[in-house]
Amino acid sequence: MGNKIPDEGPRIYNLFPLLVGSIPDWEQRLPEIAAMQFNWVFLNPFHAPGFSGSLYSIKDYYQLHPLFQGESQESAEQLLREFVRQAENRGLAVMMDLVINHTAKDSPLVSQHPEWYLHEEDGSVHSPFVIAPDDPQNVTVWEDLAEIDYRQRPAREELLAYWKKLLQHYIQLGFHGFRCDAAYKVPGEVWADLIETARELNPEIRFFAETLGAPLHQVEQLHSAGFDYFFNSAKWWDFHADWLLEQYEQFRHIAPSIAFPESHDTERLVAEWGGEERYSRLWYLFTAFFSAGVMLPIGYEYGFRRKLHVVETRPKDWEEPEFDLTSFISAVNAMKANTPVLNEEGPQRRFTSPDHPLVGLLRQSEYSAEKVAGLINTDTEHSHDFDLDDLGEAMGVEVEAIQEITPFYPTDSLARHQPIQVAPYSMRIFHVPEQGS
Missing domain, CATH: 2.60.40.1180 (Golgi alpha-mannosidase II)
Structure with missing residues (x-):
């Protein structure tokens, strides 16, 4: 396959690395992923984390999380390059998470480049937060994170040069795409610059914008950034309200989208709906039908109940299968691949x-x-x-x-x-x- 990207819409298997273990353990999952007719593997952050241990609190973008290094004496570059090569041999493109709206608060970048970050009035580094839409008093602050400042100023050019070098590093290791975490928190013009740079290195590279829960205007500012796909909100539809079809119509003119029945951020579908296999069957078939792309996280095919956790999940959390949907998922993915209209976003x-x-x-x-x-x-x-x-x-x-x-x-x-x-x-x-x- 080389660096060729699949022509069909993305059928993405999220290999949540904390549940699997070391990179050689990831490779052991590839035959099964390929047999289910997926064409992409998505890896959550595999970098060295900060003090919280969260995958999304990145301390060093060039070092591996110790669990993923395992017992291997090989370098991070060797291990990742070999994983991507093994995936390619099975017809699978690999995307990685690109987290550039914040870093870990204890990242060396905070002391080396304080001008890259937002600061409080007392000079401390600003932590991102979210306010619950139904309760303004309910504020969640991520104390382990340092928010990056993307305002237009000379320091921004240095910052972008750092990200461009990071993109170059991982493109040279063979990665085929980037899922851009909280893409709406970074200006569209910044993404446009980064995506253009990446495509100069590999015209086939793909960018996937994660914008779930973002206000419409923050998504629309990404309109000309060059994203290939967005993630949509089909998972939260009740099958009756108008909002999902309205969102589909609005967003399909920006980029095609990807639906999922659950993700690493949500509760497991089986935990929400009970252990009946038919619920998991319907939701995968519906999300594969609804939009150009589809994604599911590891364990969905077996009815896993335990929510994936970006700090605590470990290989010991692998569960006894509730059921086995691998044949069904393979058949759904084959149906999607063989039906051109299911790989685009027309009306x-x-x-x-x-x-x-x-x-x-x-x-x-x-x-x-x-x-x-x-x-x-x-x-x-x-x-x-x-x-x-x-x-x-x-x-x-x-x-x-x-x-x-x-x-x-x-x-x-x-x-x-x-x-x-x-x-x-x-x-x-x-x-x-x-x-x-």
């Missing part, structure tokens, strides 16, 4: 009433007559039927032009012209290829 609309237990979504290509429709039964107790002629009308074609592409369903499932029955809390997907219209 998407709901064709059922907002309060109906069956949710019908129609996605259309910007580039061809290809269409795909999903029917989601949100009722946990009862099956619901959908009339085949109504599906043809929603998709704008004769019924004979429609094929089912739901994993493990026959493609000619509609041949008998019976109503479509959707089982409780499940989803079925139907496709009109370009030549079918």
Whole structure:
């Protein structure tokens, strides 16, 4: 594969490194990840952390977290280069987390370059904080972090030169992409400069903006930065409210997006919904359908319940599988890879009433007559039927032009012209290829 980036939308497996251990242990997971038909591996920060031990409190961007170094005598560069090479050999591109809105408070950069940071009136380094949207008195301050100052001034050029050198280092090790943590906290013009520099080194490099929870204006200021993908909020949809489809329409003109049923920042889906396999099946199928990209964290395929923790998680936290979704996930990923309209972000609309237990979504290509429709039964107790002629009308074609592409369903499932029955809390997907219209 070399440094070639996959042509399809990203199907991302988040290999949370604290749960796995040393870099050679990461390599042991690659055959299984590839067998599930993912095309990207995302690594959370693997750098040496500051005093808090948090992966996102980075003390040294060039040194490894001791757990990931393990017993190996090889350098960080050798270990990472070999991991990326092993992933490439299995058709997997590797992205790493790029955390440049803050560093650890005990990073040497704080004393070496105090002018790069925001400071309080007493001269101490400013820690980032967040105010709960529903309670202004509820303020969370990250005391282990030092917030970087991106205001326009001479010191900013030095700071950007440091980040450009960091990008060069990891691009030369073979990394194919960067997930940009809290991208909205860094000015779009800064990202544009960094992304342009990275693409001069490797035109195939990909940048993924993490902007969850950001106000719309902070996302829109990234419009011209050059990001390839954003992460969307599909995980929090109730299948009925209008906001997700409105957000999809707003953001698809900035960049295509990536959905996920859970992430390293959220509770595990199984912990939220109980251990029934059908919930995890539906949510992965829905998120794979909804947008150009999809991501899941390690352990989702086995129904893990324990939330991933950026300080405390360790390999001993590996759980007994609740179930095994690896075959299902492989089939969903293959469906996505083989359906071009599921790898772009053309128009998407709901064709059922907002309060109906069956949710019908129609996605259309910007580039061809290809269409795909999903029917989601949100009722946990009862099956619901959908009339085949109504599906043809929603998709704008004769019924004979429609094929089912739901994993493990026959493609000619509609041949008998019976109503479509959707089982409780499940989803079925139907496709009109370009030549079918």
